[in-house]
Amino acid sequence: MKRRNFVKKTGLGSLVGILGLDIVYGAKIPENYTLLGLQDPDPFQMFDKDKEMVVLNSKPWNMEAVAHLLDDRITPNKYMFIRNNGLVPENIDVKKWSITFDGESVKEKKTFTLEELKSKFAHHTYQLTLECGGNGRSEFDPPAKGNQWTIGAVGCASWTGVSLKDVLNEVGIKDDAVYIGYHAADQHLSRDPNKEPISRGVPISKAMMDETLLAFKMNGEDIPLVHGYPLRLVCGGWPASTSGKWVNRISVRNIVHDGEKMTGSSYKVPCNPVAPGEEVKNEDMCIIESMPVKSLITYPKSGAMIPKGKKLNIRGHAWAGELEISRVSYSIDFGATWSECSLEKPVNRLAWQHFKASISFPKSGYYEVWARATDSNGVSQPMLLPGWNPKGYLNNACHRIAVKIS
């Protein structure tokens, strides 16, 4: 910060000396403008995030929460994880923003301005769980490549927008439509304009669900830039990469969308289970759809010490992709015995559910409180890592916190 001021105050002539390079059009730089190369980005300030959030990567920006930050029923922006594949778009002109519907399976190509979208279609608000497909990747052995998310790439904010279904019906889609794919305004890391950082999508059945939104608000306000301002596709319960940010085009496809990170091995797991470390051919990998059952203890923070004889109140959230949670249990003896938590119904479909429990401990010492959720199909979280996969997706192993009774 000081360096920046120093450089500024010594003027351009010295700037040339210090940087050891010439600034073409240096004389035309407006006053008080800081050159991009001299900005040290403070991501917490830039994205309005809490300082306890953890930056995994600054180019592209990737940031996750820690468990106790996710205690709110509705995740506020300051605790919402960031997963970017490319560079955040610059100079967005919201007045000129539009979204085009094209592809093999639209009856006619159609474009709506953002204003038209907002005025033509009914608005809906849902609380939708978004979790990165790679959340929990850091635990896989052998390790999987990519951002090493621990547990914090999940959040459940309230999203307001129009139903994608309503817009697709207005556009008119053909009977052979199987998939939609989004396109967006973010830039590829290499700044190659012919490359898209990410262009994923969902089957037409998911696109036509009531809760699949073209959202323009998060938690009642304009969506923060880093989360997709001014328009984001939100597909709750599916890998968050299907919820495209900065969306300006949606292609209705007569094939499974083949955009960036749809082909190859991204966001795919082996169709049949494999041994840890086994090589899997691309054609043997299947696209991840609904996310698996999972839960987080968000209170207390791991490391709590309480006096003997006192009860420990715990609480947290559980979610299961397209499904509902039917039960959350906890164990203080590494799974030997389980007790039930009280569980709330979701505020709407695809929203996480809140659980709590009051725990007594038999004697002093070190404990771990493990939480285990079960979905409406009777499937529970594993205590160990689930099936290994080459890209390290879908780790839904039980969350646990350390507790000491003294």
Next chain:
Amino acid sequence: MSKQDNFRKQVKSFYGILVISFAMVLLIGVLGVIYMMDPSVFSSKKDTPNSEVVDVDPDEDWDKIENGIHLRTGFKDGEGLMTVVNNCTNCHSAQLVIQNRMNEERWIETIRWMQKTQNLWDLGDNEKVIVNYLVTNYPPKSKGRREALTNIEWYPLEQ
């Protein structure tokens, strides 16, 4: 114009450039000394650093290494460090590399993937240097099927 005049003129203009350059070097030097003695001279009063991130002064030493860490990127110091910095931090940050642990085969596979899909250039002879640096400094670590909880920060809980 005689040859001598011409020569004199050239010397004069050269002398002029020399004086200006010298003055500039002197000015930067003086400002630099003042800055080193009291950096706050050049910063506005409002500008209180509120970042916990260590602010490395690249003017001092752009590629400074402290306790075996290349401060600017966070990479471990080792053979091939600068080759890695120069080839692997143009598109993505060093953090993406540092978080990952792979064996030789998988680092090479990752490089191939970046070359095929992400516009990474042909690394030529540098590829060997880079892969060797990565395998040496960021090898895979066995974690088993579930690791023990570590780095627990204990605190008394009031409730």
